Every structure is written in C-alpha cells, then in structure tokens.
Amino acid sequence: MKKFYLAITSLLIAAGLLLGLSAGNNPVSAATDDGTFKVGMECGYAPFNWTQQTNAHGAVRIQGTKLWANGYDVQTAKIIAKKLGKKLVVVKTKWDGLLPSLTSGKIDAIIAGMSPTPDRRKSIDFTNVYYKSKLTVVVNRNSKYANANSLKDFKGAKLTAQLSTYHYDAIKQIKGVLRQPAMDDFPAMRVALESNTIDGYVSEIPEGITAEAANPDLKMIHFKKGQGFKTSASDTDLAIGVRKGYAETNKINSILAGMSSKQRDARMDDAVANQPSTAAKGNWFINILKDYGPMLLSGTGMTLLISLIGTIVGFIIGMLVGIIRTIPAPKKAGRRGLLGLCKWLLSVYIEVFRGTPMIVQAAVFYYGAAQAFGINMDRTVAALIIVSINTGAYISEIIRGGIISVDAGQFEAANALGMTHWQTMIKVILPQAVRNSLPAVTNEFIVNIKDTSVLSIISVSELFFTSETIAGQNFQFFHTYLVVCLIYLILTFTISRLFRLIEKHLDGPKNYNVMNNQMQVETPKNN
Numbered sequence: 100m101k102k103f104y105l106a107i108t109s110l111l112i113a114a115g116l117l118l119g120l121s122a123g124n125n126p127v128s129a130a131t132d133d134g135t136f137k138v139g140m141e142c143g144y145a146p147f148n149w150t151q152q153t154n155a156h157g158a159v160r161i162q163g164t165k166l167w168a169n170g171y172d173v174q175t176a177k178i179i180a181k182k183l184g185k186k187l188v189v190v191k192t193k194w195d196g197l198l199p200s201l202t203s204g205k206i207d208a209i210i211a212g213m214s215p216t217p218d219r220r221k222s223i224d225f226t227n228v229y230y231k232s233k234l235t236v237v238v239n240r241n242s243k244y245a246n247a248n249s250l251k252d253f254k255g256a257k258l259t260a261q262l263s264t265y266h267y268d269a270i271k272q273i274k275g276v277l278r279q280p281a282m283d284d285f286p287a288m289r290v291a292l293e294s295n296t297i298d299g300y301v302s303e304i305p306e307g308i309t310a311e312a313a314n315p316d317l318k319m320i321h322f323k324k325g326q327g328f329k330t331s332a333s334d335t336d337l338a339i340g341v342r343k344g345y346a347e348t349n350k351i352n353s354i355l356a357g358m359s360s361k362q363r364d365a366r367m368d369d370a371v372a373n374q375p376s377t378a379a380k381g382n383w384f385i386n387i388l389k390d391y392g393p394m395l396l397s398g399t400g401m402t403l404l405i406s407l408i409g410t411i412v413g414f415i416i417g418m419l420v421g422i423i424r425t426i427p428a429p430k431k432a433g434r435r436g437l438l439g440l441c442k443w444l445l446s447v448y449i450e451v452f453r454g455t456p457m458i459v460q461a462a463v464f465y466y467g468a469a470q471a472f473g474i475n476m477d478r479t480v481a482a483l484i485i486v487s488i489n490t491g492a493y494i495s496e497i498i499r500g501g502i503i504s505v506d507a508g509q510f511e512a513a514n515a516l517g518m519t520h521w522q523t524m525i526k527v528i529l530p531q532a533v534r535n536s537l538p539a540v541t542n543e544f545i546v547n548i549k550d551t552s553v554l555s556i557i558s559v560s561e562l563f564f565t566s567e568t569i570a571g572q573n574f575q576f577f578h579t580y581l582v583v584c585l586i587y588l589i590l591t592f593t594i595s596r597l598f599r600l601i602e603k604h605l606d607g608p609k610n611y612n613v614m615n616n617q618m619q620v621e622t623p624k625n626n
Contacts, residue, residue, distance in 0.1 A: 413490025
C-alpha cells in the first residue's frame with residue numbers, strides 16, 4: 100500500500116506540473132481595463148467568424164490557443180479595437196455561453212452575428228447595427244424541397260434552427276411544418292441535414308452561401324419577393340452586445356457610424372472569399388491526422404489532464420469523506436453532536452453533486468462565481484475544481500462501501516489492541532477497502548475521460564470541443580467525430596488495462612503460502 104500511495108502522490112505532483120504549464124499558456128480571461136478589447140464569438144459561424152490554423156488574411160490569435168480566428172466579425176472587431184486604442188483579444192466561446200461570459204465580465208463585447216432581440220436587451224445592451232441580414236433555408240440539393248421558393252412549399256418539412264435565436268421562432272411562420280428540437284450550432288445542423296435527420300435548417304444568407312460553397316450537395320433557398328420570412332429590424336439587424344452601462348458603447352456607435360454600406364458589403368465579400376478551403380483530397384483519415392493532428396493532440400492532453408487530476412483529487416476527497424462518515428459516535432454529547440453535523444453536511448454535499456449534472460455545475464460555478472462574487476478564474480482551473488469535487492462525491496460512497504465490506508471483526512480486533520479509529524483505518528481497513536473499491540474507481544476515471552466533453556459549456560479546449568472546432572473547419576463531421584471516437588476508445592481501453600495491472604499487483608501472487616514462507620524464514624540454512 101505504501102507503493103500505491105507513493106504512486107498516487109507522484110501522479111498528483113506530475114499532474115500539478117502539467118497544470119502549471121497549461122495555466123501559463125492560458126491566462127485568466129477576465130475582462131479588465133488592461134488595454135485590451137476582449138470579444139466573444141463562436142469562431143465557427145462562417146462567414147461571420149471561423150477558426151483557422153494560420154494568420155492568413157489578417158486573422159487574429161484566439162486567446163489561450165495556437166489557433167486563429169477570422170471572418171466578418173473578426174475584421175469588424177479589429178477596426179473597432181484599433182480606433183478604441185486597444186488590442187483585440189478573441190475569446191472563443193460556445194453560443195449559449197456568450198451571454199453569461201459578457202454579464203460575468205469575462206469579455207467586453209459579443210460580436211457573433213447576434214440580433215438585439217427584446218429578451219436579450221433585458222440582460223445586456225446593444226450598439227447600433229453593424230450588419231443587416233435576411234433569412235433563408237438550407238436544404239439538400241437532391242431533396243424535394245430544393246426547388247422551393249415560398250414558405251408554403253415547406254409544409255410537412257422537418258426544419259430546425261440554432262438554439263436561443265430568432266431563427267428558431269421564425270419556423271412557426273410555416274404552416275404545417277414539423278419543427279424539430281433546436282440545435283447548439285451550425286456544424287451540428289449540417290450533420291443532421293447531411294444524414295437526412297432533418298429536411299433543412301433556417302439560417303442567414305451569408306451562412307447559406309458558405310454552406311453551398313463548402314458542400315455542393317447543399318442548397319440555399321431563394322424566396323420570391325414577399326414569400327419568405329416576415330421579420331422585424333430587431334431580428335435581422337445584427338448588433339454588438341455589451342454589458343449594461345459599458346463605458347465604450349457611445350465610442351463604438353461612432354465607429355460603426357463611420358462605416359459605409361459599401362465598406363460593410365466589401366468586408367462581407369472578402370470574408371466569403373477568404374474562408375478556408377474544405378475540399379477533401381486523398382484519404383480522409385490521413386488528411387485529418389495530418390491537418391489537425393496537433394489540435395487533436397492538444398485536446399487529448401487537456402482531456403487527460405482534467406480527468407487525471409480530477410480523479411486523483413476526487414479520490415483523496417472521497418477517502419477523507421468516507422473515513423469521516425464511518426467514525427463511530429463518541430460518548431460525549433458535544434463531540435457526538437459536532438460529528439453528526441459534520442456527517443450531515445457531507446451527506447448534503449454528496450447528494451447535491453451526485454444529484455445534479457456536471458454540465459450544470461460547471462456553468463453555475465464558472466459563470467456564477469464571476470457574477471455573484473466577482474471571481475474571474477481560468478476556465479481550466481474551474482474545470483479541474485468541478486471534476487474533482489464531483490468525482491469526490493461519487494468516490495466517497497465507493498470508499499464507504501469498501502470500508503463497510505471489511506469484516507466487522509477486524510474493527511473489534513484493532514479496538515481491542517488499543518488502536519484509534521484513524522490508526523485502524525490507515526493500517527488495517529483502508530488497504531483492504533481501497534483494493535475492494537479499485538474497480539469502481541477505475542470506472543470513475545473512465546467516466547471522467549468521457550464526461551470532460553460537457554465542459555465545452557465553459558469552452559474548455561478538451562477533445563470534444565476541439566473536434567467541434569475541426570468539424571466546423573473541414574465540414575467532414577462524420578469523419579472527424581469517428582476519429583475522435585477512436586481516440587476516446589484508445590484512452591479508456593488503455594486506462595482500463597493499466598488499472599487491471601495495478602489490481603493484480605495489489606493482490607500479490609496467487610500461490611502465496613503463509614506456512615511455507617514462515618518455515619523458510621525459521622529454518623536455518625546448512626553451511
């Protein structure tokens with residue numbers, strides 16, 4: 100067991116060093132008056148914004164990564180930042196994380212093709228319009244809806260749109276349409292469309308042009324005059340989202356006022372023309388590894404880092420909680436009451452973290468801490484804390500079950516020898532409880548490797564979030580996710596086999612005989 104504890108400690112130290120290196124390359128993204136203009140965007144909604152691997156065509160480095168962002172939104176943000184006298188910082192954030200990132204002070208503005216709807220105005224302010232757009236529907240070129248030119252032609256069609264956008268509400272204007280559940284982003288909708296899960300999705304014309312250019316099998320519908328969606332200015336006008344009372348709002352409005360319609364159209368034309376090529380040549384598997392290998396390796400490393408540290412720290416938390424919850428009640432009333440309170444608090448902790456999804460815990464902790472207490476922490480640190488505490492809640496019950504599984508007579512024997520509860524646990528019970536619990540702890544480690552994917556809600560660049568970025572660039576959704584699925588399988592299979600070796604080592608030799616070994620020790624050798 101000493102070797103086992105030493106191995107755990109070594110892993111924790113190594114993981115801490117990795118975390119230190121990671122944190123050094125990924126600074127805290129708190130929006131402060133530090134001479135920067137932090138802008139949040141998806142970096143996956145071409146031609147408004149996308150991710151690329153070089154700084155071609157005036158791209159801007161994405162904070163905390165080696166990737167670059169470009170598109171109409173990025174170029175607009177560059178102009179604004181320059182005239183504000185600040186350095187532009189692009190913060191890649193999922194769509195549903197943009198509003199909480201802004202209200203919690205992690206970014207200064209949202210420039211992501213967002214419409215200033217009345218509901219959004221309740222929580223944030225908007226600048227004047229920086230682009231006017233129109234709605235369209237993207238369908239498969241060989242579908243029966245490819246020749247549609249009116250909303251009436253989509254009767255009976257399965258349509259969807261992005262979550263928390265007016266696009267999704269606009270589907271209600273089509274009589275007889277089968278409105279499908281909203282989706283997180285446009286890459287997900289394109290996957291659904293290509294697999295014929297849906298008949299089409301509602302988008303804006305620039306995105307429709309991009310979809311056609313990226314995939315010849317897709318088509319953007321051109322509605323006849325008066326036969327398309329009926330929208331208001333608050334729907335089709337795109338504006339920059341800012342915090343309530345933001346000091347630079349008037350300056351930004353003055354900058355936008357100086358941009359002519361001709362300049363805006365030219366900037367959009369450049370964005371459409373400069374999008375990364377998605378043409379696939381040769382073997383798709385080799386191409387993905389060749390073009391996006393470093394991104395996949397980085398995402399895999401982040402997944403391993405979070406799951407490893409989360410499991411180790413969670414294991415330590417679980418052991419401590421398990422030991423405390425099995426302490427027998429003291430004879431003195433004061434100590435007994437204090438222990439009872441402590442056990443009750445630990446029970447609440449376990450029930451809360453086992454009874455709520457990790458994705459909700461991450462969002463509440465990361466964004467809530469900033470909004471409620473002004474604590475702007477690094478998203479990687481937030482992810483490690485959440486995974487560790489969540490894992491600790493599960494492992495505490497695993498360890499408690501392992502302790503209970505040890506024969507009660509061993510507790511009585513240790514007590515008869517005058518050992519304290521702590522001594523009994525460390526020297527007698529825990530070595531057996533840990534061995535009994537190891538398969539369940541292994542399973543928890545494997546679950547953590549997979550569950551890191553939910554941390555994309557706070558835009559942690561783990562493996563799944565990286566795969567979404569890649570799929571948004573190459574539009575090879577099935578192929579990209581198949582490669583990522585293989586990586587997850589290799590990780591979980593390897594971890595499973597390693598822990599089985601540890602289990603066998605802890606079990607010792609199967610042919611071990613106490614009497615024979617004792618006789619060998621006591622019988623002197625003949626000289």
